[in-house]
Amino acid sequence: MIGEKYLELKEKLTMVGDEDRPDSSTAEVHILFNGYAKDGDTPAGSYVASTVGFIRDRDARVIIDPGMVPNPKAILDPLAALGESPANITDVVFSHHHPDHILNAALFPYARFHDYWAIYKGDTWESREAEGFHLSPSIRLIATPGHTPQDITTLVGTNEGVIAFTHLWWFAEGPEDDPLADDLDALHAYRIRVLQVASLIVPGHGAPFIPDVTTPR
Numbered sequence: 001m002i003g004e005k006y007l008e009l010k011e012k013l014t015m016v017g018d019e020d021r022p023d024s025s026t027a028e029v030h031i032l033f034n035g036y037a038k039d040g041d042t043p044a045g046s047y048v049a050s051t052v053g054f055i056r057d058r059d060a061r062v063i064i065d066p067g068m069v070p071n072p073k074a075i076l077d078p079l080a081a082l083g084e085s086p087a088n089i090t091d092v093v094f095s096h097h098h099p100d101h102i103l104n105a106a107l108f109p110y111a112r113f114h115d116y117w118a119i120y121k122g123d124t125w126e127s128r129e130a131e132g133f134h135l136s137p138s139i140r141l142i143a144t145p146g147h148t149p150q151d152i153t154t155l156v157g158t159n160e161g162v163i164a165f166t167h168l169w170w171f172a173e174g175p176e177d178d179p180l181a182d183d184l185d186a187l188h189a190y191r192i193r194v195l196q197v198a199s200l201i202v203p204g205h206g207a208p209f210i211p212d213v214t215t216p217r
């Protein structure tokens, strides 16, 4: 499973080291909904929900992965409890393009939407690479392909360390080899990139976890 590409990428990404750290550590992070992925009632069906995050950093109000949830209230009620309304959201980040991570994007009509290669707002499409882009002083996007070629991770500087929102893991246990991954060599190498700076991981479909020696890499 581990190929030459993995070894080359791993060596390159290990050099990045601490440079991925956001410029500042002023952000505050909340989880609006803890996602899941589980078998459905029929062989073809399943239940899937995205882990949805919210970040405040100075004037920025950011939602991560407003994807599939049982209903929109699952996102909007916890947001309201934090004193925020959908109209005040300034930015939305898509970790990648699968519908389970984007389905509820239209709840936030005035936001800038970020993916791996552009920023979208209203009818404007501004091309830019996500790699290294700061949404705010404490929020940086980096490219982390593997699950799909278009995957990005949001690194957030807080007073308790760097928190990574990423689909490199579905939940704390992995799975070790993402069964849907486009490129397993890249997936395993980019996990190492993220583990170099993150003290907390917010995975695509589970609760946040503190990485340790048992974390699949």
Ligand SMILES: [Zn+2]
Binding pocket: 096, 098, 147, 167
């Ligand atoms: Zn996906």
Ligand SMILES: [Zn+2]
Binding pocket: 098, 100, 101, 167, 204, 205
């Ligand atoms: Zn997913």
